[in-house]
Amino acid sequence: MPSKELREEAEASKFGFFGGVFTPSLLTILGVIMFLRLSNVVGYAGLWNALLILLFAKAISVITALSISSIATNMRVQGGGAYYLISRSLGVEFGGVIAIFFYIAQAIAVTMYVAGFTEAILSALPGLGLSYTMIATITNVIVFIFVFIGAGWTIRFQYGILAILMLSIVSFFVGAFQDFSPELLRSNLVPAWTPDYSFFTVFALFFPAVTGIMAGVNMSGDLKDPERAIPLGTFASIGFSTLIYAAIAFLLAGSVSRNALVGDGFVMRDQALFPVLIYAGVISATxxxxxxxxxxxxxxxQAFARDNIFKRLRWFAKGSGKSNEPRRAVILTFLIAQVGVFAGDLNTIAPIITMFFLLTYGTVNLACFYEGRSKNPSFRPTFRFNHWSVAFLGALSCLGVMFLINPIWAVIALILSGGLYFLIARSEIQVKWGDVDGGLSFQVARKALLRLEREKYHPKNWRPSVLVLGGGVGSRLYLTQYACWFTVDSGMVSIAQIIQGELEDLHTRRYEAENILRKFILKERLPAFPVAIVEKDIHAGVKSLLQCHGIGGMRPNAILLGWSKDSEKEEVFYDTLYTAKNMKRSLIIIASKMNEEKVFIPRGAINIWWNSAKNVELMLLLAFMLRNNREWRDHSIRILRPVAPKADVDNIEKEMQDLLVQARIDAEIVIMPTDKPFEAVRRSMTPSAILFAGFEPVEDDEEEGESKETTAEKSSEDTLIETLHRTVDLPGDVVLVYNAGEVSVKA
Structure with a gap:
């Protein structure tokens, strides 16, 4: 841990809103476009439209600044600027995209500004005798030295640059005011559009002039009070630069002819009281x-590397000196900029740099929109002059401006960003901070649950919600796997563990058991949820789960458990069946050839034993869901129906075909006239991967009150339960199914 004196010394070396945010932001906004392109904007658009373009462009900056301020005042802002704000709101995927592309854009932007500086030097001093590459390289090295020494030197140097820039602007104001003419102003109020210059074309020409508001945000790690400095410095730079741009546009319209405005001349230099100061201004701005x-x-x-998203970048995380200067990253930035200098003309890649800037601004607005729209209680910014709808408008505006500036590069930027997003998402990186994704998911789930609660149930909307009673972690893994196969991205799976005892004594163990279940689910990549409860015995635990687990329309509608040959568990097993039936839950009992640890796909057909008209619809649907899994797609579905020897086979087959047509399920029908159903199924099912068979859990008091006819109908089902120990020796797995009555394949 650093000493108190070192911490105080590091804190004292940081900057306030003026030096850390206002100055770098203003100097980036008041750039070469103000000196070289604003005259063209006024010439083609006229003063009114030029001011409208300025207003529209600044509106996007203001909305983005509102979003920046909202997010920055809702967290303890550290180094990394836009990356830090976005990653802590939208998550590591969005943050990683912005970190990489925004870094590359700013690194290459160094080359562009160095190139602008070099051109200004060559224009002001044509007899200097040095080549373009030599001047650009010297400039790049000087910039590198200043930044490598430390931000303190650079900020102090920028104060001098700001003074020169203000002097050049004042020189233009004085010179243009002397030549001001009301007649010229009236003639330049209206636009003079051409086939090459329309409103949106001129807007695209001007917009890069306002994309400098992140310069101060990027210094977030070097600010004394970033939560205060970022909003104050950003809005101050936007407001001050807006006044300067509006004043320059007004004076250009009132002092320069239309032909001169749309020409190739250096208009601001020609109108300035001291033209040399305009050169100094251009040089200072670049x-x-x-x-x-x-x-x-x-x-x-540096901030991105510290989060260890990509381990190969970890080397750049180390800082130097008491202010933790990112000197390793500075060296890489210098090298990238120098490669650009040697490459020469950067006009071909300049548009995509602007795209990445706009992607960053749009993503900041998107982060603020999600934070506000999800109604996350943790989103409590001290800066309250914003609303999620305004942030959403800002995100859409940034996207629209991207396509206005250059549709091709906009598409390229979005494709590259999308590719990097999915690359990071596939890595499934675990981070130590929360993001808005969880809050948004909660809000969506909440609304969906309330809607389900209000809607009347219809069999068409039935989805399997399976509660697996499988014991502890890893116990009979195939049970959970079958539950996931039966739901196949369409339903819900909950893995339950019942701990016997008193809750007062075992609440810590219950918490640990649920966490172990959760880790097991993540390790096995199972689409399931963990639940652990403490009850005095297993049967009481089952009752508690069936009564309380789930919420609204997301409660389990089917119980899945394994068959056990343990006679000591027989009573609990049957009590569970009867309780589930009485609480109107369907039942799925699995007797599998798989072992405790390894899951494999049996070979053969998916067989359905039609021994119960009530249960066959659920069996058909489970077989259909099972076959929808990639691992089971080459397994055919086959329906085995034993009938009495003298039964009307043709009529029975027709009824079954009609049911399959209505169910929209492809299956082979095998009708077997026999007086020994079990033996007939045994002969016909081979080869078998899995056999579905219906059953009815019947208590003794239920049997006494039933008619002989009903009992006769269930004789084959009761026989099935009694002879299950024989059926488990059949090839493939056996699944017993009881339908509680909510399923209809005809829906």
Missing amino acids: LSSALGSMMGAPRIL
Whole structure:
């Protein structure tokens, strides 16, 4: 742990809102577009439309700043800027995409600003005698040295740049005011569109001028009070730069002719009182933007590396000095920028850099939208001047601007981002922070459950919700696997463990057992939920589960358990069957050839023993769900129906075919006239992967009150239970099914 003196010294070296946020943001916003392109915007769009373009572009900046402020004042902001804000809200996948692409964009942006600086130097000093590559390399090295020494030196240097920039703007204001003409102003109020320059084309030309609000956010780890500095510095830079842009546009419209505005000349230099100051302004603007990007990009990479998303980047996590400077990441950023310098013309990749900036702004707005829309109680920003609907509008606006600027590059950026998102998602990286995904999922689930509660049940909407009574972790894994096969992404599986004893004595063990179940589910990649309860005996535990587990329409509608040859468990086993029946739950009993630890797919057909009209519909549906699994797709479904020797076979087959047509299930029908149903099924089922058979759990008092006819109908089912010990020796697995009555394959 660092000493108190070291912590205080590190804290004292950090910056406030003016030096840490306002200055780098303003210097990035007031860039080369203000000097070289704003005159074209006014010339083609006219003053009114130019101000409208400025208003629209700044509106997107303001909305994004609102989102930034909301998220930044809802958490303890650390280093990493946009990456930190997004990853802690939308999760590691979105954060990882933004970290990588925003870092690359800012690293290459250093090259662009260095190139702009070099062109300004060559224009101001044509006889310098140095090549473009030489000047750009020297500039890149100087920027690198300033940033490598530390952010403190860079921020102090930027104060000087800001002073020069303000002097150049004042020089233009004074010169343009002297040439101001109301007649010129009136003539430049309306647009002069051409086939190449429409409203949206000019908007796309101007918009990069307002994409500098992240320069201060990227310094989040170097701020004394980021929760205060980020909102104050960001809004101050937006407001101040808006006034400057509006004033420049007004003076351009009132002091320069239309032909000069749309020409190739350096209009602001020509109108300035001291033209040399405009050169100094351009040089300062490009140099400050290069410094801002060289400072911000390494801090994003350092924060990303510290989260250990990609282990190969971990080397860049280490900081240097008392202020934890990301010098390793600075070196990489310098090298990327230098490669760009040697590459020369960057016009081909400039659009995608802007796309990545816009992706970042749009994702920040998306994060704020999700946080607000999910009504997460943990989302309590101290900055309250925002609403989720405004953030959503900002996200849509950023997406729209991407396509306005360049549709092809917009699509490329989205595809690259999507690919990286799924790459990170497939890695299933476990992080130590929460994100909005959990809160949003809860909100969606809540609304869905309330809707289910209000809707009247219909068999068409039946889905298997299976409660597995399988014992402890790993006990008879095949039971859970069968439950997952029967639900096949369409239902719910809960794995239950009943701990015998008193809750007062075993509540800690119950908590640990549920956690062990949860880890087991994650390890085996099972789409299931854990539940552990404490009761005085197994039967009482089953009753508690059937009464209380689940919520609303998501309660278990089927109980799945394994067959046991243990005679000591027979009473509990049958009590469980009777309780489930009385509580209107379907039953699935599995006798499998699989061992406790290994699950495999048996070979042969999926056989259904039609021994009960009541249960056959659930058996058909379970067989259909089973076959929908990739592992079972090559298994055919076969219905085995023993009938009396003199039964009308043709009519019975027709009825079965009609049922299959209505059920929309493909199956082979095998009708067997016999007076020994069990032996007939034994002969006809081979080869068999699994055999479904219906049964009816009947208590003694129920049998006494039933008619002889009903008892005769159940004789084959009762025989099945009595002779189950013989059936488990048959090839394949055996599944006994009782339908509680909610299923209809005709729905």
